[in-house]
Amino acid sequence: MADTIPLSYYLAISVVLFTMGALGVLIRRNPLIVFMSVELMLNSANLAFVAFARSFNALTGQIFVFFVMTVAAAEVAVGLALIVIIFRNKHSIDVDLMNNLKG
Amino acid sequence: MASSGLFSLVPLIILLPVLGLLINLIFGGRMSEKAIGTVASSASGLAFVVSAVLGYSLWAGSGTAVVVPFADWIHIGDLNVAWNFRVDTLSVLMMLVVSGVGSLIHIYAIGYMHEDVRFKNDPGRYRRFFVFLNLFIAMMMILVSGDSYLMLFVGWEGVGLCSFLLIGFWYEMDTLGRPSWANSNAAKKAMIANRIGDFGFLMAAFSMFWWFKDLSFEGVFTQAAQVASITPSAILFITLFLLIGVAGKSAQLPLYVWLPDAMAGPTPVSALIHAATMVTAGVYLVARSAPLYTLVPQAQNTVALVGGITALFAATIAVGQYDIKKVLAYSTISQLGFMVAAVGMGAFVAGMFHLVTHAFFKALLFLSAGSVILGMERGHHHLAHHKSAEEQAGEHDEVFDPGDMRNMGGLRKQMPVTFWVYLIGALALAGIVPLAGFWSKDEILADAYLKFPAVFWMLLVAAFFTAFYMGRQVWMVFFGQPRHDAAAQAEESKPVITVPLMILATLAVLGGVLNLPGLHGLTNWLGHTIAGVEAGPFNFLVAGLSTLLALIAIGLSWLLYGRHPLAVGQKDPLKKLLGPVFTVFERKYWVDEFYWAVFVNRYVDIARFLANVIDGRFWHDFVHDKVIAGSYNWISHTVLDLRVDRQFIDAIGNGLGALTKRISAGLRRMQNGFVRSYALAVLAGVVIILGYLILK
Numbered sequence: 001m002a003d004t005i006p007l008s009y010y011l012a013i014s015v016v017l018f019t020m021g022a023l024g025v026l027i028r029r030n031p032l033i034v035f036m037s038v039e040l041m042l043n044s045a046n047l048a049f050v051a052f053a054r055s056f057n058a059l060t061g062q063i064f065v066f067f068v069m070t071v072a073a074a075e076v077a078v079g080l081a082l083i084v085i086i087f088r089n090k091h092s093i094d095v096d097l098m099n100n101l102k103g
Numbered sequence: 104m105a106s107s108g109l110f111s112l113v114p115l116i117i118l119l120p121v122l123g124l125l126i127n128l129i130f131g132g133r134m135s136e137k138a139i140g141t142v143a144s145s146a147s148g149l150a151f152v153v154s155a156v157l158g159y160s161l162w163a164g165s166g167t168a169v170v171v172p173f174a175d176w177i178h179i180g181d182l183n184v185a186w187n188f189r190v191d192t193l194s195v196l197m198m199l200v201v202s203g204v205g206s207l208i209h210i211y212a213i214g215y216m217h218e219d220v221r222f223k224n225d226p227g228r229y230r231r232f233f234v235f236l237n238l239f240i241a242m243m244m245i246l247v248s249g250d251s252y253l254m255l256f257v258g259w260e261g262v263g264l265c266s267f268l269l270i271g272f273w274y275e276m277d278t279l280g281r282p283s284w285a286n287s288n289a290a291k292k293a294m295i296a297n298r299i300g301d302f303g304f305l306m307a308a309f310s311m312f313w314w315f316k317d318l319s320f321e322g323v324f325t326q327a328a329q330v331a332s333i334t335p336s337a338i339l340f341i342t343l344f345l346l347i348g349v350a351g352k353s354a355q356l357p358l359y360v361w362l363p364d365a366m367a368g369p370t371p372v373s374a375l376i377h378a379a380t381m382v383t384a385g386v387y388l389v390a391r392s393a394p395l396y397t398l399v400p401q402a403q404n405t406v407a408l409v410g411g412i413t414a415l416f417a418a419t420i421a422v423g424q425y426d427i428k429k430v431l432a433y434s435t436i437s438q439l440g441f442m443v444a445a446v447g448m449g450a451f452v453a454g455m456f457h458l459v460t461h462a463f464f465k466a467l468l469f470l471s472a473g474s475v476i477l478g479m480e481r482g483h484h485h486l487a488h489h490k491s492a493e494e495q496a497g498e499h500d501e502v503f504d505p506g507d508m509r510n511m512g513g514l515r516k517q518m519p520v521t522f523w524v525y526l527i528g529a530l531a532l533a534g535i536v537p538l539a540g541f542w543s544k545d546e547i548l549a550d551a552y553l554k555f556p557a558v559f560w561m562l563l564v565a566a567f568f569t570a571f572y573m574g575r576q577v578w579m580v581f582f583g584q585p586r587h588d589a590a591a592q593a594e595e596s597k598p599v600i601t602v603p604l605m606i607l608a609t610l611a612v613l614g615g616v617l618n619l620p621g622l623h624g625l626t627n628w629l630g631h632t633i634a635g636v637e638a639g640p641f642n643f644l645v646a647g648l649s650t651l652l653a654l655i656a657i658g659l660s661w662l663l664y665g666r667h668p669l670a671v672g673q674k675d676p677l678k679k680l681l682g683p684v685f686t687v688f689e690r691k692y693w694v695d696e697f698y699w700a701v702f703v704n705r706y707v708d709i710a711r712f713l714a715n716v717i718d719g720r721f722w723h724d725f726v727h728d729k730v731i732a733g734s735y736n737w738i739s740h741t742v743l744d745l746r747v748d749r750q751f752i753d754a755i756g757n758g759l760g761a762l763t764k765r766i767s768a769g770l771r772r773m774q775n776g777f778v779r780s781y782a783l784a785v786l787a788g789v790v791i792i793l794g795y796l797i798l799k
Contacts, residue, residue, distance in 0.1 A: 022786060026779045034779075099776025 010051035017044030031083050031093050035076060042072045109160040110169045113188040115153045116198055116244045120146045124237035131230035140213030143233035147209045147240050151202035158195045166192060166631035170250055170321075177253070184318055187250035193632040196455065196625075197247035197387055200462050204379045205240050207603040211470050212236065212371040214599035215477065219369055222480050223273060223280055232272065232369065239265035243380055247387060251319040252308050255388070259304065259352065262381045267294045269372040270365045278367050279502050289364035296361035300351015307344035310337065324394040331398045342395050342402035345388060346409065353385025353439045355413045360695055362436055366428040370473030373428060378435045378469050379462035386439065386458050389446040393633045397449060404555070406447025411551075411558035411565075414440025416692075418568035422575065422677065423688030426506045427472045430576050434532065435465055437565055441547050444558050450550035451633045452618065452626045457547055459625075460539035460614040464531035467607035471525040472506075474596045474604065475580060478518050479505035482592035503589060508579045510587035512668060517593040520601045522581045524608040529577050531611040533570035533653045539614030541650070546618065548649055549642035563649060570653035574660025575677075583668025 017040055024037025046065045053061025087093050123146025131139050161169075168191035177184040212232065220226045242265055246258025271290030277283040311318055314337045315326050331338045349355060354362035365377045376382070389396060389406060396403050414437045421433035438461050445454030483503050504510060515522035531538035534545065544566060551559035585591040595601070618625035620641035630636050663676045678685045687693075773784075 026783050026786075095778060098778065102774055102776025 007051055007055045011048060014044045014048040014051065017041070017047065029095050031079075031086075031095055034095065035079055039072060039076070042068055109156055110171055110190050112153050113157060113171050113190055113248060114173055116150045116157075116202065116248060117241050119150045119153065120237040120241040120244065122146060124234045124241070127230055127234050127237070131234070134230075136217055136226075136229050137213070139230050139233050140209070140216075143237050144206060144209040144213065146237055147202055147206040150240060150244065151199070151206050154195060154198035154202050157190050158199060161190065161192060161195055161631075162628075166628075168192075168632060181316055182312065182318070184251055184253050186254060187319070188248045189250035189320065190248070191632040192628045192630075193387075193390060193455070194247050196459065196628070198244060200383075200459055201243045201247060201380045202240065204462050204466050204607070205236075205243075205375055207606055208371050208375040208379075208466060208470065209233070209236060211374075211473075211600055211603040212369075214597050215371055215470075215473055216369065218477055218480070222484070223276070228272070232269075235265055235268050235272070236371070236375070239269070239376060239381070243384075246384055250321075252311060252323070253318045255391070256301075256304060256308060259348075259384060260301065262376070262384065263294065263297045263301070263352070266297075266365065266368075266372075266376050266381055267291075269376060270368040272368055272372065278506065279504055281502065286367040289361075289367040293361040293365050296358045297351045300348045300358055303344045303347020303351065307341045307348065310341045310344065314341075320391065327395055327398055335399075338395055339399045339402055342392065342399055343405065345392060345395075346402070346406055349385030349388055349406070349443065350409065351385075352388075353382050353443060354436045355385070355409050355440060355443055356416060359413060359417065359436045360698060363429055363432045363691075366426070366432050370428070370469060370476065373432070374466045374469035374473070377432070378465040382435065382439055383442065383458045383462065386442040386446055386454055389443065390451045390455055390633065393446075393449075393451050396447070397635070403447050403449060407444045407551075407555050407558050408447075410440045410442070410444030410447050411555075411561035412440070413437070414444060414565040415561045415568070416440075418565040418572070419688050420691045421572040422568055423675075423685055423690075424572075425508050425675075426504075427475060427508050427511075427576065427580065428469070428506055430508075430572055431465070431468055431472060434468075434569065434572065437569060438465065438532070440565070441544065441562060444555075444562060445547040445550060448550055448554045448558065450547060450554070452629050452636050452638075453543065453546040453550050455629060456618045456625050457543035459617060460531070460543040460611070463607055463614045464528045464538070464540055464611040467524060467604060467611050468528040468532065470600075470604055470607065471521050471528060474521045474600055475511070475514060475518065475525070475593075476505045477596055477600070478514065478521065478593035479511065479587075479589050481594045482517075483589035485592045485594070486588050503587075505589070508576065509669065511580045511590050512583045512586045513581070514585075514590060514593055515581040517590070518595045520595060521604070524601075524604040525581065526577060527608045527611055529573040531614075533573045533657065534566055534649055535570075535653060536650060537612075537615060539611050541646075542615035542618065542620075545642070545646045545649055546639075549639055549645045552642060552645050553639065563652065566649050567652040567656050570656035571660050574657040575664050578660060578664035579669060582665060586669065586671045 021037045021039075021041030021044060024040065025034050028034055028037065046068055049061040049065050049068070053059060053065075083093055086098065090097055123143050126142050127134070127139050134142070168189060171188040171190060172185060173188055174186040176186045216229055216232050220229050220232075239262060242258050242261030244258070246255055246262060249255045249258060267290045270293050271287045273280075274287040274290065275282060275284075277285035308318060311323055314330050314334065315323050317323055317326070327338060347358075350358045362377055362382065366373055368377070396406070417433045417436035417440060421430050421437065424430045424433060438457070442454045442457050442461070445451075445457060483505060527538065531540035534541045548559060548562055548566070551562055585593075616622075616624070620638075623638040626636055626638040663680070667676070669676070675685065675689075678689075681688075773780075
């Protein structure tokens with residue numbers, strides 16, 4: 001049963017998820033949704049890790065996923081804190097308004 | 104010839120006046136007027152003493168010329184000109200006249216300039232006058248004592264300079280003290296007329312160098328006969344060019360025009376420079392060059408004719424003048440004509456004799472005229488004081504000419520001393536027995552009678568005019584009634600002025616003793632220096648004729664001016680008698696106007712042409728502005744500024760800037776500040792790198 005679903009399927013899903021995440025990051029203006037899209041990309045990577053770990057019978061990929069999830073949690077915490085600060089300063093969280101780095 | 108004993112003193116005749124002028128120049132600012140005058144007068148007086156010592160040494164010795172070497176001057180190739188002094192009877196005679204008459208005039212000037220600087224409101228110029236006067240004595244001494252034509256020329260130019268400085272002494276006013284350039288123009292006129300004469304002198308000097316290779320008197324004279332036999336025209340050339348120099352310096356036709364104007368100088372200057380000494384330098388030059396002139400009779404005739412014509416010409420002008428000094432100036436030109444005619448005819452002794460006596464009586468006349476002018480000034484001054492007290496300012500201040508004889512009259516009562524000495528001078532000039540002028544003039548006339556009848560008649564007529572204009576002057580100035588209040592108020596001068604006059608008057612009376620017929624002191628004296636002079640017999644016919652003419656002329660002048668003295672505003676009685684001829688005399692034959700029209704205006708035209716066309720339009724406008732400045736501007740503007748700097752160097756810099764700007768504008772567009780575009784860039788970068796790694 002374990003061999004019934006080929007690795008490429010997982011990878012295809014992973015690619016689709018990553019693409020959706022990337023597009024979400026690039027297109028959406030709501031930072032919450034951007035964060036969600038980032039999570040989507042991270043999880044598509046996690047899916048690829050897990051799929052490869054399973055396929056090659058190596059635990060390294062599985063362990064890496066934990067690290068990724070830990071970092072993602074930390075990142076969300078920092079990101080949400082940033083959003084709160086931005087909202088306090090600008091009374092909005094529209095990412096298009098945050099263009100102070102413009103040259 | 105070796106110099107020995109007292110002859111080695113000769114440099115002192117120059118060094119003493121130079122010392123005097125240096126003392127006055129350096130310390131004069133802190134010295135009183137008396138001290139300044141004393142220093143200057145004693146410098147001149149000591150020079151006279153030295154000259155007298157030299158004369159005594161010559162008289163005691165053999166009388167032959169002594170050459171005293173003083174300094175080396177010019178060594179060029181074979182030409183060797185040293186500054187040597189020549190002490191011979193001729194030069195010592197001149198030294199004695201210059202320093203003797205000069206000293207008396209120095210003393211006179213102490214008193215004269217004291218008042219003159221005050222009438223003209225500038226007492227600071229007192230010292231300057233004596234510095235110039237001492238400089239003149241020094242220069243005149245160089246002239247007469249030099250042993251070569253070149254040294255003579257140094258003095259010749261030096262006295263010309265002093266003449267210029269002293270004519271223009273009151274350079275910012277005219278003779279009446281009004282602000283004007285008249286006096287300085289007179290000085291320039293003298294300078295320029297003398298330059299023309301100097302051209303002649305220089306040409307003669309160059310010719311001497313060319314033919315003789317020597318400029319010393321000895322060298323020229325010893326070779327003269329030999330050169331004359333090879334190229335006879337050479338000597339003629341030299342002597343005629345010398346004559347131009349003589350005409351300039353001694354105010355002969357046609358260059359005499361500067362001397363009447365030279366009366367702009369203070370009166371002691373007119374007496375010393377423009378009557379007694381400097382203007383006689385030409386006569387001295389001809390006498391000195393006697394060995395040359397005797398070789399060429401044509402030149403002698405020319406010189407004699409020039410002198411004779413000048414004597415007559417100037418004497419007629421003097422008849423028509425009203426200024427007391429102008430009459431004397433034309434008289435001086437006339438008398439110089441007598442001397443030049445004499446030396447031209449070869450009567451060197453007669454010429455020199457007249458030079459000496461003329462120095463006495465003409466200096467006397469000028470100085471007395473100065474005394475008269477001062478007396479008139481004093482009267483006018485007195486009057487002005489008087490008037491300002493009595494009358495209020497409402498009367499316009501008419502310009503008073505203290506030298507105009509029409510303002511004078513009756514001065515013999517106010518100024519008795521001046522009158523008597525003037526009378527003596529006038530009689531001496533007129534040639535009345537036994538005054539000095541009689542003997543010297545008659546010697547000239549007697550020589551002319553024998554040698555050159557045409558000139559004799561000219562001189563005789565000139566002598567007639569001389570007596571007439573002197574008579575006219577004496578009647579007008581000293582007799583009759585005062586024609587101006589100033590003349591009525593005129594005062595006699597102080598002894599410092601009158602004593603030198605008395606001494607000169609004595610000399611004017613006794614000067615004839617120098618060369619009395621029968622004694623011939625001067626002939627014997629000069630015979631040591633000038634070869635072939637012999638004393639002619641006294642010509643009673645000529646002497647009687649000239650005395651008779653002089654007496655007739657004086658009588659005529661009495662008829663016209665003495666019997667019925669000129670009234671105020673009355674025209675000259677001679678004008679009624681002679682009509683237009685008198686106007687010709689009065690206007691001086693329009694020679695000045697003629698020179699202006701023919702020479703001066705043409706010269707001004709040329710100068711204008713050179714200034715406006717050559718210098719202005721061609722040199723300045725075209726060469727400088729167009730060619731030099733224009734091409735410079737073209738190079739700097741068009742080539743360097745526009746093409747090189749702006750279109751090349753600036754273009755590099757600006758191009759670099761523009762390029763940077765364009766690049767940065769492109770780059771700036773990427774920095775839009777949106778995080779997601781950065782994220783897209785990161786993504787794209789990762790995709791590209793990965794794609795590259797995978798597809799490699």
